[in-house]
Amino acid sequence: MNDNYLWDRSGEPDPEIQKLEEILGTLRYQPRALEIPHHIQPGHRRKFFPALAIAAAITLIAVILGLWLSFNRRQAPPFEAKNTSPINQPPNPAPSPANPDKQGAVATIVRTQKQSGMQKHREATRSLLAQNQSRVPRTVTRQPGLTTEELAEKQQVLVALRLVSSKLNLAQRKTQGVPQLNPIRNQHKIG
Amino acid sequence: MLEAEATADILLMTQPFNAPMATEQPMEVVLVKAVLSGDRDGFARLYEMYAPMVHGILLARVPRDEVDDLVQDIFLHALRKLHTLRDAAAFGPWIAMIARNRAMDFYRSSRETVEVTEQMAVTQSPNRTAKEILDLICRLPEAYRETLVLRFVEGMTGPEIAARTGLTAASVRVNLHRGTKLLRQKIGAVAT
Numbered sequence: 536m537n538d539n540y541l542w543d544r545s546g547e548p549d550p551e552i553q554k555l556e557e558i559l560g561t562l563r564y565q566p567r568a569l570e571i572p573h574h575i576q577p578g579h580r581r582k583f584f585p586a587l588a589i590a591a592a593i594t595l596i597a598v599i600l601g602l603w604l605s606f607n608r609r610q611a612p613p614f615e616a617k618n619t620s621p622i623n624q625p626p627n628p629a630p631s632p633a634n635p636d637k638q639g640a641v642a643t644i645v646r647t648q649k650q651s652g653m654q655k656h657r658e659a660t661r662s663l664l665a666q667n668q669s670r671v672p673r674t675v676t677r678q679p680g681l682t683t684e685e686l687a688e689k690q691q692v693l694v695a696l697r698l699v700s701s702k703l704n705l706a707q708r709k710t711q712g713v714p715q716l717n718p719i720r721n722q723h724k725i726g
Numbered sequence: 727m728l729e730a731e732a733t734a735d736i737l738l739m740t741q742p743f744n745a746p747m748a749t750e751q752p753m754e755v756v757l758v759k760a761v762l763s764g765d766r767d768g769f770a771r772l773y774e775m776y777a778p779m780v781h782g783i784l785l786a787r788v789p790r791d792e793v794d795d796l797v798q799d800i801f802l803h804a805l806r807k808l809h810t811l812r813d814a815a816a817f818g819p820w821i822a823m824i825a826r827n828r829a830m831d832f833y834r835s836s837r838e839t840v841e842v843t844e845q846m847a848v849t850q851s852p853n854r855t856a857k858e859i860l861d862l863i864c865r866l867p868e869a870y871r872e873t874l875v876l877r878f879v880e881g882m883t884g885p886e887i888a889a890r891t892g893l894t895a896a897s898v899r900v901n902l903h904r905g906t907k908l909l910r911q912k913i914g915a916v917a918t
Contacts, residue, residue, distance in 0.1 A: 541902055542884040551910070552878075558876040561856045564781035567794065569773045569801055577769070577808045615762050715857070 588706035596699050603692050610685065758814035761805070769808075773801050776818060779890045780825045782876040786864060787829035790857070796832065800825050820891025862912045863905075870905030873898055 539546035681689070731802050753775070780800055784793045789904035804821050810821050876882045876891075884902055888895040 538899075538903060541906060544883055544897060552906070555859070555878050556881065558856045558859060559875075560881060562790070562860060562879050564778040564797075564880060566774070567798075569770060569777075569798060571766060571769070571802065571805065575802060575805055577805055600856065633882075660789070674757070 576595070583708035589710070592699060592703040592706055596703070599692065599699060606688070606692075632717055684723075709725065733827050746891060750878060754817040755814040758808065758811065758817055761808055769801075769805055773818065776890065777801070777819055777851040778880045778882070779818065779876065782880040783822055783872055783891075783904070785831055785860070785879060786868075786871040786875040787826070788832050790860075792832065796825075796828060800828050803828075816892065818890040820893045859909075859913070862916070863909060865912070866905055866908055870901050870908060873901040876903045884898055 540549045541552055731912070754772070757768040757772050759801045759823075761772070777797055780797050781793060784796050784800075788796065800821065804824055811817065819838050858878070860875070863871055863878075868872065872891075873887060873893075878883070886894060887893070888898045891898075
């Protein structure tokens, strides 16, 4: 068998192959015009990536901010209560040193008043606390009370926020076609 | 401009040097880009180039009566999905794969299939018609079937088959050689 003729029709023709070509050639494709309906248009590539990246970054930021705020709110009440407790205390009648005999009676009366009016006092305190929350800036009262664990958590949140903002920047640069910053430059500065 | 002035310009580099376009894109790439930018004639050209290959691929798999309509369907489908083609140079392998998948879908969807039996091959007359030989080819292993149809029916050479289908030249050569050998054996067996 002549392989060259079979491969690219070069060389000496193989009579059997030629015969096969001749017979099977009758089934060859007959050119026929392609009728393209007008409503068929070549589809365009949709660039979903930038929109998705931006949406994902925004969602991530919203989630992290939400977590951060909820974390702060959970931490806030003890500090607020501590600060506001002197303000919210009802005026207790202090036993006068002039009447030491009546001191025990006054104390018992005060105790009973305290026990009976505890619920009202708490409610009043809560309402005052709610009012004070709007007046007093939180950061002033909260900062000194952070434990080491809380500080570490805060650091983690800040790092996460930085990471998210850098990713958002990256996505923004990609969408705008701006070349990316060289991350090695900063490493070099740090190193 | 006089020759002397032109030479002086070149020597003094007074004009910007326009280098010739070093990279020539394959025809498929140019046509695919043109089609994606809205040129329908470009797709007609792609159709002319690749319709024989698609026809051959289908002929090796589905009944002859269905082939012409399927060729049209496949190209219309390709036009709709052209934006999903990542590498424009791979248009041939891409549409070949669409044709193979479409042939498989044809058998999945159609319930009335005609099984080619040995009996049909044995009752041959000495003057074998093209269809009968095609039936013999269709009973060969799938790897050989497509290559033989493209070679003998569509008249493509081995290098052309390799370039259009995306197969390696070595694979096409092996398929042609072994497929032809098997076909000869089958024809000989039927003749005797």
